[in-house]
Amino acid sequence: MTIRLVLFIVAIYAMFSASAEAEDRPKPSRIGMLLPGSEASSGYLKGLYQGLVEQGLIEGKNISLERRYANGRIDQLPALAAELAASGVNLIFTSGDQAAKAAKQATDRIPIIAVTCDALAAGLVSNLSRPGGNLTGVTCINADLDGKRVELIKEILPSISRLVVMLNPDDQRSVAEFKQIELAAKASSIELLRQSVLKPEEIVPAFSQAASAGATGAIVIYDPMFFLRRRELNEIAVSKGIATVFNFREFVEAGGLMSYGPNVQDMCRQSARLIKKALSSESAGETPMEQPTRFELVINLGTAKKIGLVVPSALIGRADEVIE
Template identity: 35%
Template sequence: MERRTFLALVAGNVLAAPLVADAQPAGKVSRIGILSTANLRSVTLWVACEQRLRELSYVEGQNIAIEFRNAEGKLDRLPGLAAELVRLNVDLIVTATDLGTRAAKGATTKIPIVMVAINYEPIALGYIASLARPGANITGIFFRHVELTSKRLELFKKMLPGVSRVAVLADPESADQLREVQTVNRSLGLKLQVQDLRNPPYDIKSALVAVMRSRPQALFVLESASIFSARTHIAELALTNRL
């Protein structure tokens, strides 16, 4: 099973929990707000979430309504979209990125927020007090992905022992991962060239043209919603440039 599909199925269970806990009266339609930073509703994460909800007998058009809002990579739109979901009086808001969670947190202190914290650290960012006692109106799942980023780089080094010059694709959403990479690299000694992607949807071709000027031997890609949406294009261009 694809990793993101598995995560989404787990997220579906977490997402359903507030609906069960709220003990909705028969015939009531619960409204779920989904705040997406860059990905369409058709991507694996959201499709698998909805699949799991159906398996738990929550079916759109019957007992739930889904209000999907996508910032399409335009990060400054997130606060407005979060406020729109609050005005719609949804029963809960689902987020999957750092900036999405921040926008939802800024928009409401009452509506439950279910975060799927794949590539950010919610405790360090102040979204929750602790894993055992999140506090406030935010709950969800946390995969310690930032910590795993350092393990990925260590494995990367072991797999490619002859590589010393590495280009790193990063963006504002993956800032936590970049700091982790730079910290662990103090002991690995790789020459990192960070290519900071800005203003999604990203111009990946121009970014890799800039990267290739320093003649890197390999490419290390950090993870975010915007980068994930361009994953196929990144892989194709990396192969073309023999990275």
């Protein structure tokens, strides 16, 4: 047998061995990501990526991530969800109540792992311990947090008599949050003004009307449109001299006054364990929804200075983070 023939046989053997090995290797699980914001606004997903690595789920190795961004256009979520479902992904990850609702409408078969503001208030599930259907994830219960936000605005503005609440009136969870804020405001003898905001161009008029009505504080209920335009929103609030309180720290990092709520990066990281369970054929509907493990108060002293507020030292002492 010539050397050339031997080398040819070795090459053929190696080719078939490599082919057989490739066929035996499991295909990466395809994870669809349905995201209401933009790529630039989704820094909180760092927590998810970290959590996936910790669970041994490596992008490009045993999982692939297929991202769909609505860029603040909530009306685009159903079409994006349907597109992901039709593409044959093994699992859908969503952030936000509206994205989770769109995913549920698109499929009752593909497991959905959702990070949400309040899955109960949004009507996504009726029971946290046994969600049923094909959805589970990590959610906070905002009814437990809204009263605290009213307390915070009262602490920083002891003489406040009028408080504006800005929300998306078409979002079921936002309306539920408003009712909780309404109860807390009534208990503190604060008159509540409701401002419905559906489009970016309505933000300036909403703050102008609030300022004209004598509102000195605002609670802005989380919505993807607000989140995507959080810097612009805060600039307008500061220009009107209105103190703002938000659900999440990202708003304060973008110039808001205060936030009280869970850390979204932590929630995303926490959800990675549920993703691994679902990919291991554990039923999402039988997997209890989890709640955040950490809540934080963040205060922006630079913003307080701009609107002429002195933040009480006791409040600063309780803050988890103070932005100078």
